[in-house]
Amino acid sequence: MKRVYVNENRCLGCHLCEYYCAFAATGQSDMSRALKGKKIRPRIHIEEVPNSDITFAVSCRHCVEPLCVKGCISGALTKTDGVISVDRDKCVSCYTCVLSCPYGCLVQSESGVVDKCQLCLQTAEGTPRCVDGCINAAIIYEER
Amino acid sequence: MSLNYIYPDNEVVRNYDKCICCRACERQCANEVHEYLEEADKMIADDAKCVNCHRCVSICPVRALKIVPTDHEFRKNTSWKKKDIYEVYKQAESGGVLLSSMGNPSEFPVYWDKILLNASQVTNPSIDPLREPMETKVFLGAKEESVKRGEDGRLITKTSPQLKLELPVMFSAMSYGSISYNAHESLARASQEAGTFYNTGEGGLHEDFYKYGGNTIVQVASGRFGVHREYLETAAAIEIKMGQGAKPGIGGHLPGKKVGPNVSRTRMIPEGTDAISPAPHHDIYSIEDLRQLVFSLKEATAYKKPVIVKIAAVHNVAAIVSGIARSGADIVAIDGFRGGTGAAPTRIRDNVGIPIEVALAQVDSRLRDEGIRDKISVVAAGSIRSSADVIKAVALGADAVYIGTSALLALGCHLCRTCNQGKCNWGIATQRMDLVKRLNPDIGYKRLVNLMTAWKHEIEEMMGGMGINSIEALRGNRLMLRGVGLTDVELRMLGIKHAGESA
Structure with missing residues (x-):
């Protein structure tokens, strides 16, 4: 299965992936209109190693054995064809998944329910937007 | 204040x-x-x-x-x-002293833009490069006047070592130090894939890149940075740098802050010290002295590699190249006054040297007049911007060209001309690791290969239009060129006719 991978040697810490991620979620066509004046809640985030030049983007690993799915009390998180997705109608905002994810990849959406990377399968054409938008090809989408 | x-x-x-x-x-x-x-x-x-x-x-x-x-x-x-x-x-x-980077931006004439190419019509057929074979391959090195064969038909004549280029374009000398590790990696990998050569410049060769040695020209400059046995042996050819188009007559200075652990190791100088290249080679004061270094380098590499001598295009260039041809060098590289640099004194960059177009034409004519054109290949450098410039350079007499600025542009350079500040936002002219990272060699080398591929197509297209199917047949073929808006003296110096004049 194709997954999003990040090469920390290439990541520049520009945070643009976060903005492309947030933009993808809006489903709009103009980025300025979609994001201007808004606080973004991206499902990919840049980790910065203190006192070093190392930065890397982290998004859902779509684990083979996902702890978030195991812990989900309402059945909102499911795994289909390897992709872990969230059913926003079922989520009860208990945040068990947030606590159990070892990568910190589940986030709270504006409405309070949990949101996560679903590889842009519903929105983008073929490639997740964070991958498309990365200016240094640090984020790649491939089978490994 | x-x-x-x-x-x-x-x-x-x-x-x-x-x-x-x-x-x-x-x-x-x-x-x-x-x-x-x-x-x-x-x-x-x-x-x-x-x-x-x-x-x-x-x-x-x-x-x-x-x-x-x-x-x-x-x-x-x-x-x-x-x-x-x-x-x-x-x-x-x-x-x-004022410092500047990249090539001379002043308003001197760009002769490439005042030269037009010929094409076939009716009486001589043009060639379609998509349907018929087209040869852009060139060999750089001294050519034998004649060859002798034994009774079995095999060659007896010992031929000089040659560099084989898939197209007459190489990446010019840019040192590790002036440009980044990732820039060097991009150039090295692109040379290998495109079938051409890149040049280490005077800063030595990082050991990670020894594996690209077959596509590497190593430089021996006045500072002798990074020159050792393995360096010479790894390379495909050795270039003696006598001068640079952007700063003829003066040396170089890499500030100590750019000499980090890797650059220090590669250049074989202490970390943090200024790398100063003297203006002259202190052991070269004549063609005879140059000949000694040429043969020292040949001896050191068992006469297996061509030796290039690079000079800046200056007023007496034709006579100097005539001397270089007699010094035993296999290739001469001439760098015009618009050539780039990581840093040069502004006054030198903007006021010294002559245009490469004129220098090249004069050199080719002089070598031909003296009957020694075959003894040496001629590489033109300094402001080759497009495949059209390449074609014009070949028609003026070049065997191949070096491109520096064009290659850097392909890597993302935006010609802001502040390389000397060491804060290149594109990861090219910097040694700051956070900035170097910005040039991803996987992307960089591909862009360079793309540029070479595109130029090759265009070169074939232009050659085909002229009814020429081999780049060798274009070399020095100045009948394919016509000047526009040039004076009689300029036309004479370039050895071309004005537009409208028939063959």
Whole structure:
């Protein structure tokens, strides 16, 4: 299965992936209109190693054995064809998944329910937007 | 003193309707131009720090930025232009020599733009390169006057070592130190894939790149940085750098702050020390001395590698190249006055040397007149911008060309001409690791290969139009060129006819 991978040697810490991620979620066509004046809640985030030049983007690993799915009390998180997705109608905002994810990849959406990377399968054409938008090809989408 | 005479050259223009305050511009500007004002939720910019490198412009996801030249002007004066006035201010302030980067930007004639190519019509057929074979391969090195064969038909004549190029374009000398590790990696990998050569410049060869040795020309310059046995043996050819088009007659100076652990190791000098290349080679004061170094290098590499001598195009270039041809060198590289540099004194860069077009034509004519053209291959460098320039250079007499600036542009350079500051936002002319990272060699080498592929197609197209199917048949074929808007003297120096004159 194709997954999003990040090469920390290439990541520049520009945070643009976060903005492309947030933009993808809006489903709009103009980025300025979609994001201007808004606080973004991206499902990919840049980790910065203190006192070093190392930065890397982290998004859902779509684990083979996902702890978030195991812990989900309402059945909102499911795994289909390897992709872990969230059913926003079922989520009860208990945040068990947030606590159990070892990568910190589940986030709270504006409405309070949990949101996560679903590889842009519903929105983008073929490639997740964070991958498309990365200016240094640090984020790649491939089978490994 | 707080009084500042200099008004910034560029203004950063931000479209606030578009800006989403993602702060990517702020994070990616090594000059710290952009700043986020938390309380106003607004980005601001300090024009004075901007070098116009377009990094922020290129990465802005909403295209909210542009950099425009300021319209702030002095009172009109033909003699005293803004540049002249500011240079006086700067020197009055600093007391120092002015430094500049990349090629001479002044308004001297660009002869490439005043030369037009021929094409076949009716009486001689043009060739379609997509349907018929087209040869862009060239071999650089001394050619034998005649060859002898034994009774079995095999060659007896011992031929000189040659460099085989898939197209007559090589990447010119840019040292590790002046450009980054990732830039070197991109050039090395691209050379291998495109079937051409890159040149280490005078900064030695990083040991990671020994594996690309078959596509590497190593340089031996006046500073002798990084020259050792393995360095010479790894390479495909060795270049003796006598001069550089951007700064003829003077040496080089890599500031100590760019000499980090890797550069220090590669150059074989202590970390943090200035790398100073003397203006002359202290052991070369004549063609005979040059001959000694040429043969020392040949001896050291068992006569298996061609030796190149690189000089700047200066007034007496034809006579100098005639001497170089007799020194035993296999190839001469001539660097025109518009050639690039990581740093040069402004006055030298903008006022010394001659145009490569004229130098090349004169050299080719002189070598032919003296009957020694085959003894040496000629490589033209300094301001080759396109495949059309390559074709024109070949028709003026070059065997191949070196490209430096064009290659850097392919890697993302935006010609802001502040390489000497070491803060290249594109990861090219810098040794700062956080900036070097910005040039991804996987992308960089591909872009260079693309450029070579595109130029090769265009070269074939132009050759086909002229009815020529081998680049060898174009070399020195000046009947394929016509000048426009040139004086009699210029036409004579270039050895071409004016447009309208028949063959």
